[in-house]
Amino acid sequence: MSWIIGFFRSAMGKKAVMAVTGVMLFGFVLTHMVGNLKLYFGPEKINAYAEGLREIGAPLLSHGDALLIARLGLIAAVVLHIWAATSLTLVNRRARAQGYARKSPQAATYASRTMRYGGLIILAFVVYHLMHFTWGNVHGDFVPGDVYHNVVSGFQNPLISGFYILAQLALGLHLYHGLWSFMQTLGLNGPRLNALRQPFAATFTAIVVIGNISLPLSVLAGFVTLHG
Amino acid sequence: MQLDAKIPTGPIAEKWEKARFDLKLVNPANKRKFEILIVGTGLAGASAAATLGELGYNVRCFCFQDSARRAHSIAAQGGINAAKNYQNDGDSVFRLFYDTVKGGDYRAREANVHRLAEVSVNIIDQATAQGVPFAREYGGLLANRSFGGAQVSRTFYARGQTGQQLLLGAYQALMRQVKAGRVTLHARTEMLDLVVHEGRARGIVTRDLATGDIRSWSGDAVVLATGGYGNVYYLSTNAKGSNVTAAWRAHRRGAYFANPCYTQIHPTCIPVSGDYQSKLTLMSESLRNDGRIWVPTAPGDSRRPTDIPESERDYYLERRYPAFGNLVPRDVASRAAKKEADDGRGVGPGGLGVYLDFANAIERLGQDAIAARYGNLFEMYERITGDDPYRVPMRIFPAVHYTMGGLWVDYNLMTTVPGLYSIGESNFSDHGANRLGASALMQGLADGYFVLPNTIGDYLAQHMGEERLETSDSAFTAIEDDVRGRTRKLLETNGKRTVDDFHRELGLLMWNECGMERSAEGLRRALAKIPEMREEFHQNVRVLGGDQTVNQSLEKAGRVADFFELAELMCIDALNRDESCGGHFRTEHQTPEGEAQRDDENFRYVAAWECTGDFAKPVLNKEPLEFENVKLTQRSYK
Amino acid sequence: MDLTLYVWRQAGPDAAGEMKRYEAQGMSPDMSFLEMLDVVNERLILEGEEPIVFEHDCREGICGACGMVINGVAHGPQRATTTCQLHMRQFNDGDTIYIEPWRSTAFPVLRDLMVDRSSFDRIIEAGGYVSVSTGSARDANEIPVPKADADSAMDAAACIGCGACVAACPNGAAQLFTSAKVAHLGLLPQGQPERLSRTRAMVAVMEDEAFGSCTNHRECEAVCPKQISVDYIARLNRDYLKAQLLDPNAK
Known part of the structure; x- marks a missing residue:
């Protein structure tokens, strides 16, 4: 079984871990965005949805089990994703100990070159987001269990909405590179597939970003209000 | 000394089999007791090192490049011949043999050439098994094309990079033996001398080009696979690093140098554009299939080619050789271009060029068809010259390409120094006075994969159980001291001219007097001039820097010093060979049509020159050439 | 054409290096990039300065020996072109050109622009x-x-x-x-x-x-x-x- 250790130690193994955990996190982000859209259907729907997440797997699982499992899975994915990224970054820094006096990128995109920084911004955002909407410790008017109220009242602050929107743009850049890059890393390629990879990445990035950004914008525009 | 070529007796088709049976063998357990030193990692050196490693010998392999994969075999474009007869067009081992002897203008050794043709088929099998991506037909089988000097399609190719792919195949086989521990590679290591003790080759002295260390290596046999000496002309299609030093130093230690005057000029190269020109780039010969060669009728016509009307153009090859037209052999096309330039009708800078025009072909076939055939060549041409050959004619001119001469070897590829072998372009053996296209790759790999590994055991078996000479022996240290002395002297001269300056001067002289055409008068001029130039070189060369570091000027200086000595021998040989044959064209000896006129009666021999000391007159030894299977004829392309 | 070059000079594997300025005057647009450096080197030698070391061999784009980062791009501005096949007509009179070795821990610099691959x-x-x-x-x-x-x-x-x-x-x-x-x-x-x-x-x-x-x-x-x-x-x-x-x- 020593090969498993070897695989996790190898840079290419770590890249595969990055790709697989990245896909998991993308799955979460996409699902999360779809759930967020329930905000448009009023307080009952979204609060019931939030509560319903705890009932997934019943009767096999007890109340909250599925959510716990999902959260543990997510935490594992985040930890592995960040561990692999950090470790590879260190390897890559060592590989170019001395830099160039002049360097002119020929193909690298803004998205590909900002993955590390984008990842850090997303991490900071996630922490804030949890404190804001899950734990409520940075939310001035937090009502446990009333997702609708917490979100709408939170987004009514233009500064907070602005931060969410910026964070979503950072997420978009990260997703755009990640969504075609994972296919490359996992060896999913071929003349036919290759033509679809970038459009796929662009489409799903747009879906997630537009879906998420629409919420604070709708709240700010008064389209979604505290009273449904 | 009486030269013994050790050609096996019997019918030509059975000689190689007989030789393999008669040669002594080294049993597998004893092979690992021997250490073989191989200098050069081109097709011949890499394939020999890999194969000898596979057989179980200990091999040390040296190259001056930073990696074994960069040897200049890599630049060969066209292809490799083999008598596979996959095309069912009448090819056979005997036909390949016959074409090669005839193409060499009857100055090659029949037995060697027949063996070359025999093993040619094994080379294709071996390379394919290694994963060399030869061109294929849609059915998945190997494709062939035709090449100059043959009426059958027997040339295998990998796009325009056949040399690269075959070399990578050999290099990969070599690296497999490095992994297996059978071969030790010494890259960035240049052989500067040969150690001969009690009449046998016992090792070499090298300089580490990164650290400057000069040290000795002891071996049971030494194999030189060091390529040709075309860079004596400064401008050639050779790589900048290609040099004669290893072969020349071996010559100075007793190996005879055969037919040094046999050089091949390739007709379709990109011409010189200025004084700074550092090398010449070959454009594939295949361009002549569709391009028409012409010059302006009026000397000194400086109009742009597209402004010169049809009536004021001279398609001189079509005019002079109506049957073959633009497809005459390399040597004929080259000399014809030179003649136009000499008559003042050349085009481009210095008038050293002729047009190769695709306008008719584009009109006839369409630009797309031409692009499909020659697209990458056109791109390369445009990159170098800035001209678009789809719109304006290419300018081409002949350039030095290959040297048929080299160290004299017997049938077993051993030089006149026992234990010293020479394979590939560095020996003289298979191409006579002119090499056919797609035959250089064949010879390098034949020698390395199939011939040397069979023949070297015969020598080694005779020295079973003998101790290798320690490198602390005075035979080694004396030569190390000699090498250090030469190096130090080059560094201490501190004159006023750079190495390249001298090299250019020598190259120009050789090109003018011992190039495409030679005359007794010109050769005598060169022989008077070369010693003066050499003398000035040693008095006035400027090599900066130290010897314990990377010092490219020092490397060049050592090579150029040896080129000066070789150049003299080339002129002596060219003067001695008072006939024209293949690439050696003496103006005094031509047919009424202006073709090379051989003198079989007096010059049907290999001229093997023996060194008799510093700048002393070399001694000529003759190996008569017997032709029992090929009929000697006069070539004609009218 | 007249050019200003900034070239990485490093005396040996363990020596410190620096970008050094050279004026390359009177170059021809028909020269290859390496021929331009040849001319610079010939002048340096006559002036008593050791020439710039760079790897090269076939000079026809196939041996893979040459390579330098030219104005921040490996092998310079022309696509699908090795340094030896790059010609000076890709540059303009008066240009400043930065020339650096491959930078990689796996390719330590041996001298100037020459690295160990x-x-x-x-x-x-x-x-x-x-x-x-x-x-x-x-x-x-x-x-x-x-x-x-x-x-x-x-x-x-x-x-x-x-x-x-x-x-x-x-x-x-x-x-x-x-x-x-x-x-x-x-x-x-x-x-x-x-x-x-x-x-x-x-x-x-x-x-x-x-x-x-x-x-x-x-x-x-x-x-x-x-x-x-x-x-x-x-x-x-x-x-x-x-x-x-x-x-x-x-x-």
């Missing part, structure tokens, strides 16, 4: 071959190879081992080089028996050699003088995962 040889040594000893091959036409596979193998095999991919990669990764050899051999029937073990062995050595890791920037493909595609990197990744997870012969 023996790490590439060690990657090949690990398994970049088909294990077939001389003499044991069967007739070349016994195994047909689909033309498309042979062509793709040739595309990959066109690699000249110059190292521009590593020099250009923001991570100093050698994936394009390694993948090209793995693909060349893995696409052919002759390379199948060792396909997965070869992949494991070559990747292991590549990672030991202080190269970085691929993050799919595609800088390598953009500067590759032989235009080798990053598709081969995807293929390498696939073969690597197969070799690690699915190889029936790996214990």
Whole structure:
């Protein structure tokens, strides 16, 4: 079984871990965005949805089990994703100990070159987001269990909405590179597939970003209000 | 000394089999007791090192490049011949043999050439098994094309990079033996001398080009696979690093140098554009299939080619050789271009060029068809010259390409120094006075994969159980001291001219007097001039820097010093060979049509020159050439 | 044309280096980039300064010896072109040109613009071959190879081992080089028996050699003088995962 250790130690193994955990996190982000859209259907729907997440797997699982499992899975994915990224970054820094006096990128995109920084911004955002909407410790008017109220009242602050929107743009850049890059890393390629990879990445990035950004914008525009 | 070529007796088709049976063998357990030193990692050196490693010998392999994969075999474009007869067009081992002897203008050794043709088929099998991506037909089988000097399609190719792919195949086989521990590679290591003790080759002295260390290596046999000496002309299609030093130093230690005057000029190269020109780039010969060669009728016509009307153009090859037209052999096309330039009708800078025009072909076939055939060549041409050959004619001119001469070897590829072998372009053996296209790759790999590994055991078996000479022996240290002395002297001269300056001067002289055409008068001029130039070189060369570091000027200086000595021998040989044959064209000896006129009666021999000391007159030894299977004829392309 | 050059000068592997300024006057646009440096070097020698060391050999774009980062781009501004094939007409009179060696921990500088690329040889040594000893091959036409596979193998095999991919990669990764050899051999029937073990062995050595890791920037493909595609990197990744997870012969 020593090969498993070897695989996790190898840079290419770590890249595969990055790709697989990245896909998991993308799955979460996409699902999360779809759930967020329930905000448009009023307080009952979204609060019931939030509560319903705890009932997934019943009767096999007890109340909250599925959510716990999902959260543990997510935490594992985040930890592995960040561990692999950090470790590879260190390897890559060592590989170019001395830099160039002049360097002119020929193909690298803004998205590909900002993955590390984008990842850090997303991490900071996630922490804030949890404190804001899950734990409520940075939310001035937090009502446990009333997702609708917490979100709408939170987004009514233009500064907070602005931060969410910026964070979503950072997420978009990260997703755009990640969504075609994972296919490359996992060896999913071929003349036919290759033509679809970038459009796929662009489409799903747009879906997630537009879906998420629409919420604070709708709240700010008064389209979604505290009273449904 | 009486030269013994050790050609096996019997019918030509059975000689190689007989030789393999008669040669002594080294049993597998004893092979690992021997250490073989191989200098050069081109097709011949890499394939020999890999194969000898596979057989179980200990091999040390040296190259001056930073990696074994960069040897200049890599630049060969066209292809490799083999008598596979996959095309069912009448090819056979005997036909390949016959074409090669005839193409060499009857100055090659029949037995060697027949063996070359025999093993040619094994080379294709071996390379394919290694994963060399030869061109294929849609059915998945190997494709062939035709090449100059043959009426059958027997040339295998990998796009325009056949040399690269075959070399990578050999290099990969070599690296497999490095992994297996059978071969030790010494890259960035240049052989500067040969150690001969009690009449046998016992090792070499090298300089580490990164650290400057000069040290000795002891071996049971030494194999030189060091390529040709075309860079004596400064401008050639050779790589900048290609040099004669290893072969020349071996010559100075007793190996005879055969037919040094046999050089091949390739007709379709990109011409010189200025004084700074550092090398010449070959454009594939295949361009002549569709391009028409012409010059302006009026000397000194400086109009742009597209402004010169049809009536004021001279398609001189079509005019002079109506049957073959633009497809005459390399040597004929080259000399014809030179003649136009000499008559003042050349085009481009210095008038050293002729047009190769695709306008008719584009009109006839369409630009797309031409692009499909020659697209990458056109791109390369445009990159170098800035001209678009789809719109304006290419300018081409002949350039030095290959040297048929080299160290004299017997049938077993051993030089006149026992234990010293020479394979590939560095020996003289298979191409006579002119090499056919797609035959250089064949010879390098034949020698390395199939011939040397069979023949070297015969020598080694005779020295079973003998101790290798320690490198602390005075035979080694004396030569190390000699090498250090030469190096130090080059560094201490501190004159006023750079190495390249001298090299250019020598190259120009050789090109003018011992190039495409030679005359007794010109050769005598060169022989008077070369010693003066050499003398000035040693008095006035400027090599900066130290010897314990990377010092490219020092490397060049050592090579150029040896080129000066070789150049003299080339002129002596060219003067001695008072006939024209293949690439050696003496103006005094031509047919009424202006073709090379051989003198079989007096010059049907290999001229093997023996060194008799510093700048002393070399001694000529003759190996008569017997032709029992090929009929000697006069070539004609009218 | 008159140019201002800033060239990396470094006396030896352990010496400190610096960008040094040179005025290169009266150059011809028809010169190759290396011929321009030749002329500069000839002048330096006559002025008593040691010439700029750079690697080069065939000067026709196939040996892979030459290579320098020119104004921030490996092999300079022209696509699909080695440094030796780059000509001065790609530049303008009065230009300032920055010339640096390949920067990679796996390619230590030996002197000036010359680096040690023996790490590439060690990657090949690990398994970049088909294990077939001389003499044991069967007739070349016994195994047909689909033309498309042979062509793709040739595309990959066109690699000249110059190292521009590593020099250009923001991570100093050698994936394009390694993948090209793995693909060349893995696409052919002759390379199948060792396909997965070869992949494991070559990747292991590549990672030991202080190269970085691929993050799919595609800088390598953009500067590759032989235009080798990053598709081969995807293929390498696939073969690597197969070799690690699915190889029936790996214990």
